[in-house]
Amino acid sequence: MYLSNPVTFYMIHFKNVSKFYPPDIVGLDAVNLRIEHGEFVSIVGQSGTGKSTLAKLLFAEERPSKGVVEIGGWDITKIRASDVPLLRRQIGVVFQDFKLLPKKTVYENIAFALQVAGIPSVRVREVVPRVLSIVGLDDKAHRFPQQLSGGEQQRVAIGRALVHQPKILVADEPTGNLDTLNSRDILELLKKINEFGTTVVLVTHDREIVNRLKRRVITLEGGKIVSDVEEGRYRL
Amino acid sequence: MMLTSTYRIIKFAFQNFWRNIWLSIITVSMLVLTLLTVNILLVVNRVTDQTIAFVENRIEVSVYFNEKTEQVKINDALTYFRTLPEVKDVQEISADEAFAIFKTRHANDADILNSLEELGKNPFGPTLIIKAHQAKDFDAIITALDHPRFRDDIRQRNFSDYQSIVSKIRKTTSEIRTGGMILSGIFFLIALLIIFNTVRVAIFIHREEIGIMRLVGASSNFIRAPFLVETIILSVFSILIVIAIMYPALALIEPKFSQYFGPGTTGLVSYFEQNGLLIFGTQFLALLIVTMGSTALAMRKHLKV
Numbered sequence: 291m292y293l294s295n296p297v298t299f300y301m302i303h304f305k306n307v308s309k310f311y312p313p314d315i316v317g318l319d320a321v322n323l324r325i326e327h328g329e330f331v332s333i334v335g336q337s338g339t340g341k342s343t344l345a346k347l348l349f350a351e352e353r354p355s356k357g358v359v360e361i362g363g364w365d366i367t368k369i370r371a372s373d374v375p376l377l378r379r380q381i382g383v384v385f386q387d388f389k390l391l392p393k394k395t396v397y398e399n400i401a402f403a404l405q406v407a408g409i410p411s412v413r414v415r416e417v418v419p420r421v422l423s424i425v426g427l428d429d430k431a432h433r434f435p436q437q438l439s440g441g442e443q444q445r446v447a448i449g450r451a452l453v454h455q456p457k458i459l460v461a462d463e464p465t466g467n468l469d470t471l472n473s474r475d476i477l478e479l480l481k482k483i484n485e486f487g488t489t490v491v492l493v494t495h496d497r498e499i500v501n502r503l504k505r506r507v508i509t510l511e512g513g514k515i516v517s518d519v520e521e522g523r524y525r526l
Numbered sequence: 527m528m529l530t531s532t533y534r535i536i537k538f539a540f541q542n543f544w545r546n547i548w549l550s551i552i553t554v555s556m557l558v559l560t561l562l563t564v565n566i567l568l569v570v571n572r573v574t575d576q577t578i579a580f581v582e583n584r585i586e587v588s589v590y591f592n593e594k595t596e597q598v599k600i601n602d603a604l605t606y607f608r609t610l611p612e613v614k615d616v617q618e619i620s621a622d623e624a625f626a627i628f629k630t631r632h633a634n635d636a637d638i639l640n641s642l643e644e645l646g647k648n649p650f651g652p653t654l655i656i657k658a659h660q661a662k663d664f665d666a667i668i669t670a671l672d673h674p675r676f677r678d679d680i681r682q683r684n685f686s687d688y689q690s691i692v693s694k695i696r697k698t699t700s701e702i703r704t705g706g707m708i709l710s711g712i713f714f715l716i717a718l719l720i721i722f723n724t725v726r727v728a729i730f731i732h733r734e735e736i737g738i739m740r741l742v743g744a745s746s747n748f749i750r751a752p753f754l755v756e757t758i759i760l761s762v763f764s765i766l767i768v769i770a771i772m773y774p775a776l777a778l779i780e781p782k783f784s785q786y787f788g789p790g791t792t793g794l795v796s797y798f799e800q801n802g803l804l805i806f807g808t809q810f811l812a813l814l815i816v817t818m819g820s821t822a823l824a825m826r827k828h829l830k831v
């Protein structure tokens with residue numbers, strides 16, 4: 291599978307990627323990684339092993355110190371600051387702490403991701419309700435984030451990540467702040483999104499989630515990939 | 527797309543303004559206080575000017591000529607002083623007029639009238655009353671009076687008192703001006719610091735939000751522009767509040783000054799009415815330059831997007 295058709299691009303392609311934080315902290319250490327279109331990949335590993343670093347390299351929150359990062363054939367190793375917004379409009383990101391704008395309603399939070407891209411209002415009014423119904427929040431559109439439960443807030447964040455129908459969804463511990471039931475909901479949502487064709491990269495600590503997924507699992511240790519199995523189980 | 531983005535930026539700026547209403551209120555209050563001090567200074571300046579004009583208007587040198595001085599010489603002096611650039615007005619009082627004025631002034635004083643009778647002639651000479659444009663012009667006038675052409679014909683000139691008044695006014699005036707300028711400078715610096723700090727705090731408060739905006743693909747301009755527009759909104763509110771405070775306040779204090787200088791002399795209200803556009807327009811422009819400048823500076827320093 292990894293060596294499939296060489297003329298097509300990998301959705302995500304890390305070539306010998308290292309990331310060092312000053313003074314001499316190793317975030318990632320010579321990682322080679324290929325993820326194809328439509329995959330659902332879990333990244334697991336103990337704390338401080340470089341999972342978030344890997345995720346941040348995907349949406350250019352960090353630049354690699356060595357090696358090359360390509361997203362859908364686009365070399366973003368040395369991406370210009372002014373091009374970063376373009377990249378981010380094609381990659382959905384979801385975090386443990388939701389990262390919603392506290393002074394904007396659910397509707398406005400989701401609409402915002404479209405508005406920053408200059409999408410016409412007519413289109414915004416079409417897309418947002420559709421996304422709201424995908425994440426099951428039609429009835430809470432006009433609440434502010436602090437008026438929602440953690441699971442609901444995370445669904446808003448996922449909804450926002452979906453507005454541009456991204457090729458890739460990066461989720462860094464999306465269930466880290468949620469109880470088991472809410473975690474399962476979020477996981478189902480991510481699976482649904484994956485079924486629509488979005489490549490999902492899920493960074494997680496959650497043993498149960500990984501075991502339920504029965505999809506590809508990459509394990510990091512000290513910034514290196516120590517295992518990469520097609521239908522993995524959480525083995526730490 | 528340009529239009530849509532512009533509309534959105536303005537909308538977000540207003541949203542920021544309303545949804546962080548306390549921060550907005552604090553910022554506007556500070557701007558209002560700064561502007562008010564500037565305007566108070568303006569009023570002080572205006573009142574000082576009026577006071578000086580009021581006093582200067584009343585300062586004059588009376589030049590008493592000898593009894594026997596011929597009219598030709600008086601006319602000569604009259605013409606000469608009228609040509610001096612420092613002189614605003616010269617008034618001649620003839621010997622007869624002086625005599626008449628004296629008599630009416632002392633109409634009830636039998637003793638004085640009697641002694642005048644005994645004297646049997648007009649003891650007064652002609653008088654010139656010279657007014658200057660400004661207090662400092664009296665130096666030149668006094669020097670001119672010492673000119674040999676007139677010196678010998680002049681019996682007396684009472685200017686000595688005026689000289690001290692003049693120098694006192696001059697001193698006070700320059701002290702007020704210097705003090706006012708220093709005060710303006712201090713207030714200006716304080717205003718700058720306040721605005722810079724307010725924006726810095728705003729950015730600090732919004733730091734997380736700004737990070738989130740970047741994550742969902744907002745460009746730098748899209749993040750920065752609402753801050754600048756919000757600064758404009760804050761400035762507009764501030765100047766409007768200042769205008770709303772100034773006019774009633776002026777109408778309230780104007781009568782107090784009129785008590786000293788006579789009705790309508792300070793003309794504070796009418797001064798601000800006639801020059802309102804200029805006064806507040808200039809202040810608004812200055813405010814915009816300062817607030818936008820410090821916003822830009824604070825963004826450059828603290829908003830790495």
Ligand SMILES: Nc1ncnc2c1ncn2[C@@H]1O[C@H](COP(=O)(O)OP(=O)(O)OP(=O)(O)O)[C@@H](O)[C@H]1O
Pocket residue numbers: 311312315316317335336337338339340341342343344
């Ligand atoms: N901005 C940074 N500056 C310096 N060191 C950093 C920075 N970010 C991460 N690191 C370090 O790099 C290493 C990898 O961090 P990373 O956040 O990728 O770990 P992680 O696997 O996501 O951990 P966790 O499961 O706790 O989230 C750690 O040693 C961390 O301390």
Ligand SMILES: [Mg+2]
Pocket residue numbers: 341342343462
């Ligand atoms: Mg992490």
